Amino acid sequence: xxxxxxxxxxxxxxxxxxxxxxxxxxxxxxxxxxxxxxxxxxxxxxxxxxxxxxxxxxxxxxxxxxxxxxxxxxxxxxxxxxxxxxxxxxxxxxxxxxxxxxxxxxxxxxxxxxxxxxxxxxxxxxxxxxxxxxxxxxxxxxxx
Amino acid sequence: xxxxxxxxxxxxxxxxxxxxxxxxxxxxxxxxxxxxxxxxxxxxxxxxxxxxxxxxxxxxxxxxxxxxxxxxxxxxxxxxxxxxxxxxxxxxxxxxxxxxxxxxxxxxxxxxxxxxxxxxxxxxxxxxxxxxxxxxxxxxxxxxxxxxxxxxxxxxxxxxxxxxxxxxxxxxxxxxxxxxxxxxxxxxxxxxxxxxxxxxxxxxxxxxxxxxxxxxxxxxxxxxx
Numbered sequence: 001x002x003x004x005x006x007x008x009x010x011x012x013x014x015x016x017x018x019x020x021x022x023x024x025x026x027x028x029x030x031x032x033x034x035x036x037x038x039x040x041x042x043x044x045x046x047x048x049x050x051x052x053x054x055x056x057x058x059x060x061x062x063x064x065x066x067x068x069x070x071x072x073x074x075x076x077x078x079x080x081x082x083x084x085x086x087x088x089x090x091x092x093x094x095x096x097x098x099x100x101x102x103x104x105x106x107x108x109x110x111x112x113x114x115x116x117x118x119x120x121x122x123x124x125x126x127x128x129x130x131x132x133x134x135x136x137x138x139x140x141x142x143x144x
Numbered sequence: 145x146x147x148x149x150x151x152x153x154x155x156x157x158x159x160x161x162x163x164x165x166x167x168x169x170x171x172x173x174x175x176x177x178x179x180x181x182x183x184x185x186x187x188x189x190x191x192x193x194x195x196x197x198x199x200x201x202x203x204x205x206x207x208x209x210x211x212x213x214x215x216x217x218x219x220x221x222x223x224x225x226x227x228x229x230x231x232x233x234x235x236x237x238x239x240x241x242x243x244x245x246x247x248x249x250x251x252x253x254x255x256x257x258x259x260x261x262x263x264x265x266x267x268x269x270x271x272x273x274x275x276x277x278x279x280x281x282x283x284x285x286x287x288x289x290x291x292x293x294x295x296x297x298x299x300x301x302x303x304x305x306x307x308x309x310x311x312x313x314x315x316x317x318x319x320x321x322x323x324x325x326x327x328x329x330x331x332x333x334x335x336x337x338x339x340x341x342x343x344x345x346x347x348x349x350x351x352x353x354x355x356x357x358x359x360x361x362x363x364x365x366x367x368x369x
Contacts, residue, residue, distance in 0.1 A: 022157065025157070025161055026161075026164075029161055029164065029165045029168070030168070032165065033165060033168040033169050036169060053220075055334060055335035056248060056249070056250065056334055056335060058250065059250045062250070062252075070161070070165075074157070074158065074161065077154070077157060078154045078157075081150045081153055081154055082150050082154075084150070085146075085149065085150040087150070115334060116334070116335060117347050118349070
């Protein structure tokens with residue numbers, strides 16, 4: 001499949017999405033390591049990091065929830081890079097995954113606000129990045 | 145070459161992420177919380193010498209009752225326990241501490257640790273094991289066979305080891321811990337540490353200042369009850 005030519009606006013949007021996903025990947029990696037090692041010292045003494053990361057919602061079985069975030073951000077990054085280099089068929093995967101992440105993020109925000117009554121700054125950063133990705137995936141023009 | 149560039153970038157990011165994650169994992173080992181002996185440890189302790197809780201440390205008629213639902217493998221529980229010890233030292237006979245077992249399924253050795261604590265409690269040494277488990281949490285929580293360490297802790301208290309090992313493996317102990325966990329869940333406990341002060345759930349980060357404020361509020365509200 002030969003690469004297609006993208007509009008400049010679309011190319012910039014995909015590159016920005018890739019960069020946002022890269023930040024999200026770093027954030028999710030850090031959260032995963034914090035969960036696995038139990039070292040939440042960087043969260044600060046008064047933050048809700050500890051509460052969130054030690055809650056029953058912080059893992060699915062033995063897999064930290066943040067590890068799913070790592071996988072999701074990595075796939076988003078890969079798809080955005082492919083789109084930026086002119087492989088627009090990947091856009092469907094990108095949009096679907098961002099939609100799933102958006103819904104999951106709403107769920108995590110609900111848990112932090114109404115169930116755990118504690119907020120984890122790194123989780124909030126991830127939420128903000130997902131919202132940015134969702135916004136960009138909506139406004140990014142289709143390829144020509 | 146340009147055709148393969150996106151895939152090279154993706155592979156490079158995957159490798160960098162894996163390498164950074166592994167490096168972080170290896171370097172960010174949580175240090176064990178260090179605690180000196182405090183006056184809290186010398187306060188009256190309810191240790192009946194039989195299986196069963198809740199476990200109480202402090203004066204029975206204290207105006208302040210701080211209940212904590214804890215998991216011995218939960219890092220914030222260890223940190224919060226240090227803060228509570230300091231508060232109990234400060235408040236003395238005005239505050240009593242009640243510990244409820246709430247081992248989380250996400251922690252591989254939490255149930256075994258709770259059973260070790262209960263088994264030690266059956267011989268009147270719950271709080272000794274409680275303190276030991278939190279002090280050396282970073283050690284035993286990473287061990288492949290933490291029971292060996294729990295036995296070593298129990299031996300250091302001079303326990304009858306045959307009784308300890310039997311209790312630490314018994315269904316009765318497990319069921320009692322599960323029952324206490326279920327009772328906590330019925331009170332709305334979903335994570336650890338969860339703290340109740342005079343029956344009211346405490347919110348927010350459990351720093352010394354936050355807990356002091358909550359204790360002061362509870363103390364001032366006491367005469368109205």
